[in-house]
Amino acid sequence: MRIPPYALFLLMTAAIQAEAAPCEVPVSGPPRAEPVRQVVIHATGGPDCDPARRFRGGTLDGIVAHFLRHQGTISIHYVIGRDGSVVSMVPESRVAHHVRGRNADSIGIELVNDGDGLDPFPDAQIAALASVLRGILDRHGLRFSSVKSHAELDTSSLTCEGQRIKRKQDPGAAFPWSPLQRAVESRTVEVPTVRKEERATAPDEAASQRNQRQEELRERLRQNALDQEDARTALRLSRQQRARDPEAAALAMRQGADQIGSMEEAISQLEQREKELRAELKAIGQARERATVDDSR
Structure with missing residues (x-):
């Protein structure tokens, strides 16, 4: 075996x-x-x-x-x-x-x-x-x-x-x-043997926690998408304002207030966070697949 x-x-x-x-x-x-x-x-x-x-x-x-x-x-x-x-x-x-x-x-x-x-x-x-x-x-x-x-x-x-x-x-x-x-x-070393007829009613705490974590990640991804949308909108409006008023833009640059650079960095960090969340979601999906295969044996 x-x-x-x-x-x-x-x-x-x-x-x-x-x-x-x-x-x-x-x-x-x-x-x-x-x-x-x-x-x-x-x-x-x-x-x-x-x-x-x-x-x-x-x-x-x-x-x-x-x-x-x-x-x-x-x-x-x-x-x-x-x-x-x-x-x-x-x-x-x-x-x-x-x-x-x-x-x-x-x-x-x-x-x-x-x-x-x-x-x-x-x-x-x-x-x-x-x-x-x-x-x-x-x-x-x-x-x-x-x-x-x-x-x-x-x-x-x-x-x-x-x-x-x-x-x-x-x-x-x-x-x-x-x-x-x-x-x-896992609280014990031995893997419990569950009869097929018991599997439908056997408690599956690990699966429940995976589902809970999956929902948390999906909610974070949804919020991340909204944050990215807001940041990109702010970046677009800032660029439009600078295009209309180059003197104000030049003054802002001289004062060290590079808002566009800060917005671009914020978007970059949100994109990196999205990758991390999606990677963890993928890992949860793989864990669920492995658990399904193990249960079928």
Whole structure:
């Protein structure tokens, strides 16, 4: 009998669960005034104007040392190495500085990875992440839909050699969202056997959560489309105004108020967000197809 891929993944999760017990490197943070509402997944590498630092994930020891050196400005709750080693830094009861504007109600997890969409996340690392996430979600009464990417929450940009790029892209396109969700939502290693006549009435929590997340994504896509339409309308009107009044346009340029550039950047970021939402929708559809195939066996 062929073992489904997700069953192998769950077996690995159980095998290293004991190893996923965090090593503590305590770092303090402000007391948490708000309840935890989301968990943010980071990769240690990312875009940078300095080629020596661009998409360099580093090592677990190096990343922990980096957080210790800069704990007054940046911090994190957990760091997970490529081999599945887990380091606990800021306690969950305290705020870490890991994502702009979203620190107060979030827990941050760094994964040692280049974050370029090409560097693979090892199975041991994702299995350890699933174990850590399961504990966090249980402790704070959250569902997997509360797990966010850093890229989703930070839409800022940086300019390198005259070119604007998204400042935070992690964990990147190589991150295995669907296998992670299956591992987190499964509470036992054994895959339950359900008789065909029971399948119509058997509870399917994972399918329910997929459907809920799918509706959330569709609503975000709808809002994103409206935002893009508004931004393009504003850009068109601004260009028309400048064409009618070139002197005002020249004055605005001299004062550094390049509204057109800002609008174009806003549209670019909305388009990038649309791609990310569609990619996650596609992953949910693929997960549903795999679940249907597994049920038919």
